[in-house]
Amino acid sequence: MDMAMSMLPWLDQPVLLHSSRDAGNCTMTAEQCAFKSSYWLFWYQADHRYALPTVAFFLVAIGLFTIGRVVSGISSQRIKQHSLLSRIFAGFRFLSYKGWRIRSWNSQSIGMFLLGTVGLVFFLAMTLGPRPYYWPNTKEISYGNSPPIATRTGFMALACMPFLIILSAKANPITALTGISHEKLNIWHNWVAWAMFVLALIHTFPFIVFHIWKGDLVEQWSSGGVWVTGVVAIIAQAWLTFMSIPWIRNRYYEFFKATHFFMAMVFVIFFFFHCDFRMSSWDYFIATAVLYSLSWLYSQCKTYFEHGLRHKARLVPESEYTLRIMIDTQMEWGPGQHVFLRFITCGMHALTAHPFTVCSVPQRDCQNQLVFYVKARGGLTGRLMALARKNPDVQIPVLIDGPYGGIPAGRVDDFDRNLIIGGGAGAGITLALIEDFIRFEVNQTPREMKVIVATRDPGMRAWYIQALEDIAVRHLQQKPVTGLSIHIHETFSENEVQQVETNIKAASKAESIRSKESSKSTRELFNIQFFTGRPDLAAAIQRMADQETVSVGVVVCGPSSMIHDVREAAAVAQKDILSGKPGYAREVWLHNTEHLASVEERDEA
The missing domain is CATH 2.40.30.10 (Translation factors)
Structure with a gap:
């Protein structure tokens, strides 16, 4: 083992798990020694001063969301009906729903930006708060070769790594604790990546400035070791970060997917060598490897052992x-x-x-x-x-x-009224919720579900009604479903309508008659109505909430423009609840997701 480790390049010998924290005897004046070993500047404790607080920052954020999940889960409907608590929930939901649409891009919510701002303040304070940024070295006196600002940002970047990689896993402990599905955590994976990259840049450039001043930059580079591993690591990190910009990732998704894991492996390997077991640096790699391996093994076990190879x-x-x-x-x-x-x-x-x-x-x-x-x-x-x-x-x-992922267990059943919205291929998710509504409506408290589907596909009407007919057959549904209505909005052009009519005429007469009779029966069972043009989603949400003391659940799945419109309407509803609008709902809850028919088509599903 020792022989194998000694043959590895770019590592100090002998290879250990932790480097020594012994600073040796200080030969400068007592005042200079005290300055060098002060709390925020002492190099041999920098991991404790900067990396551990960064870990604590992330853990506190995860802990708060975990507490919020627990409190929301144990709060009974009677408690949630209390006027003050309803307004508190509405306030948090407003922050969670309210965002902006900039061209074809949906911004994150106010709440996300606020939490991101807290992180920005934390990293700025830890980076720029302690002084000095550079040692007051002279040609005669040297406090050290690692500028303080470079040391602190390096350890903060290192502490980001476990959270960055865990946030990328489909099954991960953060999701298990907070209940936030991995696809919704992906934005934090992206933001932590940017934080880590900026910290890495601030870690890198002070070394260049220092060695230019010292006059040995070329010599340092030629010696290899920490410089070579650091440069390779930061190039790989830059690739990963910039290729993850949404419009680049979505446009070249297949290429992004093929290169992302390879570049991530390059980054981790060279970052590992770059850290060179300084203090507790390798502990963060061990933690990352353990947590990510468990997450990966969990998903692999579900794939190969629970589901098997038979499908x-x-x-x-x-x-x-x-x-x-x-x-x-x-x-x-x-x-x-x-x-x-x-x-x-x-x-x-x-x-x-x-x-x-x-x-x-x-x-x-x-x-x-x-x-x-x-x-x-x-x-x-x-x-x-x-x-x-x-x-x-x-x-x-x-x-x-x-x-x-999915809708939190039991959430749709908790509400008096439900509004289900599907756009494009996202219409498919409405079928699951419709069947779920029919299955659990027997012997339950009467509820109301309205489904709005918008499509540009001229052929959607046929397969959607056929899917509803299959649901009716499975559940022996022979009379109209109480409380259910379905509105289908067709937004395609007249030329596309004519093409559909031509295709129908080309079908056999008998099949056409059977299809029409079946379609009519299904339309009556599910109270289906057809409309042309886009639906007014904001008005639909307002109508659902326009009754005193009712609770309203809204689920939307579709393209990003539709999700923005629904989020905006749900945010307006929270303001009405906060203002105590007379005759208005006590609760409006929203679950939104872009249709995951394929990652490469999220923006236009």
């Missing part, structure tokens, strides 16, 4: 733009959850798993079936659609990882 995906093109994927399974999941699918026979795509939102619910007395409605675009979804058109009802082997 096959059946592909059916529902329309020119929509593909239906069906997988028979014994697994359980909840409404709104998603799984990662790895299609074994799709060439290079077999190397990566893609997220898909489940559009069905588990059945009680028969085999479960995962159903996904996918908007076929480029990349994997385009390849799947081409396979389905070439070989109708084709079945291909698939690996399943999940389920993840």
Whole structure:
């Protein structure tokens, strides 16, 4: 072991877990020695002064969200009906929902920005608060070769690493504690990455400035070691950070996915060598490896041991733009959850798993079936659609990882009124919630559910009604569903309408009559109405909340523009609750997600 470690490049010998904290005898004056070893400047305790507080900062944030989850979970409906508490919840929800739309981009909420600002203040205070930034070295007196500002930012960047990598895992302890699904934590993965990168830059440049002053910059670089590992690590880190900018990542997603893990591995390896077991630096790598390995092993065990290798995906093109994927399974999941699918026979795509939102619910007395409605675009979804058109009802082997995310357990059942909104391929999630509503409405307190679906796909009407008909057959539904109404808004052009009509005329007369009769019956069962043009979502939310003491749950799944409109309307509703608007709902809750039919199409699902 020792021989193997001694052969590793760029490491001091002998290789240890921790370097010594012995500063040796100070040969300067007593005043100078006291200055050098002061609390915020002493190099041999820098990891304790800067890395540990950074860890504590992240842990406090996680702890607060965990407490919030626990309090919300144990609060009874009677407590939540209290006027003061309703307003407190409305205040927090306003901060969570209110954001802005800038061109085609949705900003984060006010609450996210506030929490991000707290982090910014923390890192600025820890970086710029202690003085001096550079040692007052002269040609005769040297306090050290590591500028204080470089030392502190280096250890703070190191402390960010475990949280950065854990936030990227699908199954992770932060999600387990806070209940926040991994896809919603992804923004924090991105922000922590930027914080760590900026800290790394502030760590790097003072060394360049110092060695230029000292006149040995070329000599230091030529000696290799810490300079080479540091430069490689920061180049890899820059690649990872800039390639994760949303518009770059979404535009070149396949390339991003293929290179991200490789560059992450390069970064961690060279960062490991760069730290060179200084003080407790390698402890952070050990913590990262343990936590990430457990998270990764958990998801792999679910894939290979719980779900196994037996699953096959059946592909059916529902329309020119929509593909239906069906997988028979014994697994359980909840409404709104998603799984990662790895299609074994799709060439290079077999190397990566893609997220898909489940559009069905588990059945009680028969085999479960995962159903996904996918908007076929480029990349994997385009390849799947081409396979389905070439070989109708084709079945291909698939690996399943999940389920993840979804609507918090029991949340939809908690409300008097529910508004479910789906846009584009996000319409599929409404089917799962409709079936869930029908299944649990028997012998329950009467509730109301309104479903609004908006689509630009001329063929959507046919497959959506057929899916509702299948639900009615499964539940032996023979009379209209009490409390349920479905509004379908078709936003395609007149030319596309004419194309649909031409296709209908081309079908056989008998099939056309059977389809119309079935469609009429299904429309009556589910109280379906059709509209042209985009729905007024803000007005729909206001109408649902326009009754005193009711609680309203809103779920939206669709493109980013739709999510912004619903978030904005939900934020307005919180202000009405805060102001005590007469005759208004006591609670308006929102769950939003962009449709995960495929990561590469999130912005236009």
